[in-house]
Amino acid sequence: MSSDNIDIRYVAKLARIELTDDEVERFGRQLGDLLEHAKTLHELDTAAVSATAQVVESRNVARADAVGRCLEHETVMQMAPQRQGAFFRVPRIISEDS
Amino acid sequence: MQYEAVIGIECHVELKTKSKMFCACPNRFGGEPNAQVCPVCLALPGALPVANEEAILQVIRAGLAFGAEIPAFSKFDRKNYFYPDMPKDYQISQYDMPLAQGGIVRYWLEDGTTKECRLTRIHLEEDTGKSTHAGSGDGRIAHSRYSLLDFNRAGVPLMECVSEPDIRSAEEAVGFLEALKRTFVQLGVSDVKMEEGSLRCDANVSIRPVGSKDFGTKAEIKNMNSFRSVYRAIESEIARQIAVVAPGGRVMQETRGWDELAGTTHSMRSKEEAHDYRYFPDPDLVPIEVDRTVVARLRSLMADLPIARFERYRESYGLGVAQATQLVDTPQLAEYFDSCVGAGGGGQQAANFVLGDLSRLANETQTPVWESSVAPQDLAELIGLVESKTINSKIAKDLLLRMWNGGGSPKALVEHEGLAQTSDPGAVERFVDEVVAAHPKVVADYKAGKTNVMGFLVGQVMKQSRGKANPALAGELLAQKLG
Amino acid sequence: MSETMELSAAEIARRVNAGDISAREVTDAALAQIDAVDGRLGAYLTRLHDLARVSAGRVDARIKAGEHLPLAGVPVAVKDNMCLAGTRTTCGSKMLEGWVAPYTATAVARLLDAGAIPVGKANMDEFAMGSSCENSALGKTRNPYDLGRVPGGSSGGSAAAVAAYEAAIGMGSDTGGSIREPAAFCNLVGFKPTYGRVSRYGLIAFASSLDQIGPLARSVEDAALAYDVMAGKDPMDSTSVDRPVEPAATALRSDLRGVRVGIVKEFGTQRLGPEIDSLYRRAYLDLERLGATLVDVELPTAEYGLATYYLIAPAECSSNLARFDGVRYGLRVDGEDVGQMYERTRAEGFGPEVKRRILIGTYALSSGYYDAYYVKAQKARTKFGADFKRAFERCDLIASPAASSPAFAFHAKSDPYSMYMMDYYTIPMSLAGLPALSVPCGYVLPEGSSRPMPMGLQLAAPLFGEVQLLAAANAYECATQHARQQRPEGAL
Known part of the structure; x- marks a missing residue:
């Protein structure tokens, strides 16, 4: 089984997980094996089959537009790994995509 | 290129x-x-x-x-x-x-x-x-x-x-x-x-x-x-x-x-x-x-949309781009305008009033036109009075101020206070006679060929009649008297 | 151990409602049992002595005021992926090691409102990913039937707690087998209701389209009692089903007359070895003896279960777990910039199994592979639904093993794939959203061991067939009484 088709570093970048070289090697191999197994799905004829996103078919579940309670500001801020006054603080943002 | x-x-x-x-x-x-x-x-x-x-x-x-x-x-x-x-x-x-x-x-x-x-x-x-x-x-x-x-x-x-x-x-x-x-x-x-x-x-x-x-x-x-x-x-x-x-x-x-x-x-x-x-x-x-x-229900509830309104104002009432845009941009104002026109007010006149005097009053009093005491039907009535020449534009302005302050129907105001323009030749003639008698020098000037004093004389008739005389009739009668 | 802790949940509730014993006394007994045995077992990550006593006081006051509470005074172990306001809720992860939930999961709230007493937050595989509890970053849980073996997972802490009388009911969550497999390993009834029956609000998501909360208990009746309380539409969960819940606890049966039980051809048990094979053959015969008709059914897609599951669940988890980014709560490992902070936080906060699944899921959703993997798996999922639909035209329930082996020794499944294989029998039902449970069906002697280890029989029903399913399981349980034949040494 091969793992040569997975660019594990690229995937880790998308997933925002820093990997050690050892992890790159190990996960790369394991994911390769798993995908190899996943490829058995291609044996399955699904030409006439639609995709199932949810097993129980339900529709139009929505709520009325009414205001409810918020969390207490202090409860919220106590969770913050780093805060500055009433704000959450994070290190500088380099990428400008939003 | x-x-x-x-x-x-x-x-x-x-x-x-x-x-x-x-x-x-x-x-x-x-x-x-x-x-x-x-x-x-x-x-x-x-x-x-x-x-x-x-x-x-x-x-x-x-x-x-x-x-x-x-x-x-x-x-x-x-x-x-x-x-x-x-x-x-x-x-x-x-x-x-x-x-x-x-x-x-x-x-x-x-x-x-x-x-x-x-x-x-x-x-x-x-x-x-x-x-x-x-x-x-x-x-x-x-x-x-x-x-x-x-x-x-x-x-x-x-x-x-x-x-x-x-x-x-x-x-x-x-x-x-x-x-x-x-x-x-x-x-x-x-x-x-x-x-x-x-x-x-x-x-x-x-x-x-x-x-x-x-x-x-x-x-x-x-x-x-x-x-x-x-x-x-x-x-x-x-x-x-x-x-x-x-x-x-x-x-x-x-x-x-x-x-x-x-x-x-x-x-x-x-x-x-x-x-x-x-x-x-x-x-x-x-x-x-x-x-x-x-x-289907949401579609049927779809009100007159801005572009349709704009085109209607332009085509049906001949409003200018600026006036039509101004109305369309404030939907409540446009609805007010539409109600007024619907009640019989002429489009151009209605636009002039709504965007002119009424908007000015609204600004001064910080009350939106559509929330003021002037009902669109009252404005239509006022426009009708002007168009039928029952009142002149000066009286219309005064009335509008009174309507803004809660005066109600302009027709009722006109009737109660006898503000209707007088087109009865007898009544106007009395004012004309008074004016001619009071301004002999001006009359002499006119007779000497200074016809531009006619405006002054008509103005005096209007003043004497407290604005009610039909100015056109006053002019006619003056011309007859002095001619 | 206090005799109180050996009572069933139904009996505890009956006595507390009758005023024969107070919720406080039951709670004290549970806390004493926890203090006595949990040091060895490690079922709980957090013991809730104070909260439990306060809750018990409230329940006693309500009983005094004349209320009848279906779970009055019943000590429950809450899996640590369910939020309980004011308590540490870790999901078995370093990422949330110190996080205190500011709100309560709907299913937990319903149980507590029905009089249940939360005695502790139970250990689990990190983010519910695993079948042994070994993936917990915060503690090791042992199987009460053999301390050298795993309790199963991911709801292993809840299972161990209930098996060792540290609680009468365990709350678990099942994505691909996480209630049924630990129930089988710990000689319990573990019940996964139809997807959408129990609200997921407040359950820390692993795979949203598969996750389902359910009870672990020492009897079908107790499981039914807990299910009746937690099931039902929740306006906070769009996927919770708006459909009346028929009470199951009052509909239990003692025979299986007229019930057609399907035996899945593809689930043949010969490959599990002669001892396990004969155990399941005996179980099927017991069903027949109770009046059921056995019919052969086919699930042609069954062999693709793991492949399908191990694409869909990781794909959803890769997105669900993105929020653990060090910004608003939980672990943060600083970096020069936000990107580095993310990558370090997630490298440090997630264990290897979680990382593996996030990576594979990210890959399966990424541009160029989405159709080949994710969409293909969703289509396969449709085939599972169709397979079961066809099968259920010929039968009312499906019987199979719950797991392919008894509880294994720690570190016995070191490569991920062999661990994934543990879910072979439970995954197809999960993919189809079916209600399914595991009920004790006897013991086998693992190689080189002198301790008999419990095994579980899986029963599954069509969507929303909870009542029929529990009724049948009760008949089997009452007739066979397998669970009573061995005592969990770790509990004593």
């Missing part, structure tokens, strides 16, 4: 619901940071979204206003990317099955010509929180040392409208945006305030030789904070691209930010990052099936 611009607009409009898109936190601008958040919009572990029904209906109505198709089936998808102001690190949006597809935005330019721009789609998603870039001294992201996050806005319903590249100039882009704005305001789906961020737009701009059917490479322009900056940014970008292409250069496909102070756009992405949003249907939400009867 002559170039033409090809422009497509993508804009995000915050919907005016009471609560957020997927939770019951208030949808309110401003406030203490991080005080309008709950487990859902803060993306706490275990929290789940439930869609706001009103937001869905608002997008459908927005679509219907532009004749978009409302597909029977729609769903929410997750758009996955990491950004600190996006709590879940994915945005709930709509990928391949938006609530509204297609449609046409018809709009007008300052000279009154109407244009069309096709819509690609309108879909529903959620807004992000707000980041403030700090520690740099200049508030710019590039030099900041850290950022501060406020999640009050996170989860506010956001409607994204995407246009086809049918726009050809900065002026058209602004016309298109104004059309969106006045339509959404009239539908009551958004306040559409660029300065509060409830309307944000990006423009895809490219150029091509006039006559060409191909598309050039486009640049996406961001950071435009007002209609004026949209205009300036697009103008500047078109000029930049022509300057690149004319000598044989090539435009890069990139995102460019508009710099208000410098008056130019600049390349935004320092390092080109892969974008792989990994869209997939959100398993936490169920699909939307839009009932055809709901669509």
Whole structure:
């Protein structure tokens, strides 16, 4: 089984997980094996089959537009790994995509 | 070579619901940071979204206003990317099955010509929180040392409208945006305030030789904070691209930010990052099936839309572009105007009163015209009195002030106080005789050929009659007496 | 151990409601049992002595005021992926090691409102990813039937707690087998209701389209009692089903007359070895003896279960777990910029199994592979639904093993794939959203061991067939009484 088709570093970048070289090697191999197994799905004829996103078919579940309670500001801020006054603080943002 | 611009607009409009898109936190601008958040919009572990029904209906109505198709089936998808102001690190949006597809935005330019721009789609998603870039001294992201996050806005319903590249100039882009704005305001789906961020737009701009059917490479322009900056940014970008292409250069496909102070756009992405949003249907939400009867009902409730109103005002009443625009831009004023016209008031006169005297009074008293004591039917009556020459315009002005202060029906006022213009030759003749007797010198001047004193004499008759004499009749009688 | 802790949940509730014993006394007995045995077992990550006593006081006051509470005074172990306001809720991860939930999951709230007493937050595989509890970053849980073996997972802490009388009911969550497999390993009834029956609000998501909360208990009746309380539409969970819940606890049966039980051809047990094979053959015969008709059914897609599941669940988890980014709560490892902070936080906060699944899920959703993997798996999922639909035209219930082996020794399944194989029998039902449970069906002697280890019989029903399913399981349980034949040494 091969793992040569997975660019594990690229995937880790998308997933925002820093990997050690050892992890790159190990996960790369394991994911390769798993995908190899996943490829058995291609044996399955699904030409006439639609995709199932949810097993129980339900529709139009929505709520009325009414205001409810918020969390207490202090409860919220106590969770913050780093805060500055009433704000959450994070290190500088380099990428400008939003 | 002559170039033409090809422009497509993508804009995000915050919907005016009471609560957020997927939770019951208030949808309110401003406030203490991080005080309008709950487990859902803060993306706490275990929290789940439930869609706001009103937001869905608002997008459908927005679509219907532009004749978009409302597909029977729609769903929410997750758009996955990491950004600190996006709590879940994915945005709930709509990928391949938006609530509204297609449609046409018809709009007008300052000279009154109407244009069309096709819509690609309108879909529903959620807004992000707000980041403030700090520690740099200049508030710019590039030099900041850290950022501060406020999640009050996170989860506010956001409607994204995407246009086809049918726009050809900065002026058209602004016309298109104004059309969106006045339509959404009239539908009551958004306040559409660029300065509060409830309307944000990006423009895809490219150029091509006039006559060409191909598309050039486009640049996406961001950071435009007002209609004026949209205009300036697009103008500047078109000029930049022509300057690149004319000598044989090539435009890069990139995102460019508009710099208000410098008056130019600049390349935004320092390092080109892969974008792989990994869209997939959100398993936490169920699909939307839009009932055809709901669509029919919403369509039937669709009021007179701005473009239709504008054209009606122009064609039926012959209003000028400025007056028609002014009315259309304030839907309540337009409705007031329509009621007045419906009650028999002539269109041009009604527009003059509504945009003139009434708007002035409204300004002075800080009371909107449509909330004032002057009912549109009363205004129509007043216009009728003027048009039938029962009263003259001076009396009309006085009456309007009294009506504003609660005077009620102008007809009743005129009758009670005998303000009707007097066209009874006998009565007017009495005033004429008094005036002739009181001003022998002027009469002599007239007889000596100084006919321009006639105006003075008519004025004296009006004064004597306390404005009631029919000035035309007074003139006639004076001429007879002195002739 | 206090005799009180050997009472069933139904009996505790009956006595507390009758005023024969107070919720406080039951709670004290549970806390004493926890203090006595949990040091060895490690079922709980957090013991809730104070909260439990306060809750017991409230329940006693309500009983005094004349209320009848279906779970009055019943000590429950809450799996640590369910939020309980004011308590540490870790999901078995370093990422949330110190996080205190500010709100309560709907299913937990319903149980507590019905009089249940939360005595502790139970250990689990990190983010519910695993079948042994060994993936917990915060503690090791042992199987009360053999301390050298795993309790199963991911709801292993809840299972161990209930098996060792540290609680009468355990709350678990099941994505691909995480209630049924630990129930089988710990000689319990573990019940996963139909997807959408129990609200997921407040359950820290692993795979949204598969996750389902359910009870672990020492009897079918207790499981039914807890299910009756937690099931039902929740306006906070769009995917919770708006459909009346028929009470199951009062519909239990003692025979299986007229019930057609399907035996899945593809689930043949010969490959599990002669001892296990004969155990299941005996179980099927017991069903027949109780009046059931056995019919052969086919699930042609069954062999693709793991492949399908290990694409869908990781894909959803890769997105669900994105929020653990060090910005708003939980662990943060600082960096020069936000991107580095994310990558370090997630590298440090997630264990290897979680990382593996996030990576594979990210890959399966990424551009160019989405159709080949994710969409293909969703289509396969449709085939599972169709397979079961066809099968249920010929039968009312499906019987199979719950797991392919008894509880294994720690570190016995070191490569991920062999661990994934543990869910072979439970995954197909999960993919189809079916209600399914595991009920004790006897013991086998693992190789080189002198301690008999429990095995579980899986029964599954069509969507929303909870009542029929529990009724049948009760008949089997009452007739066979397998669970009573061995005592969990670790509990004593």
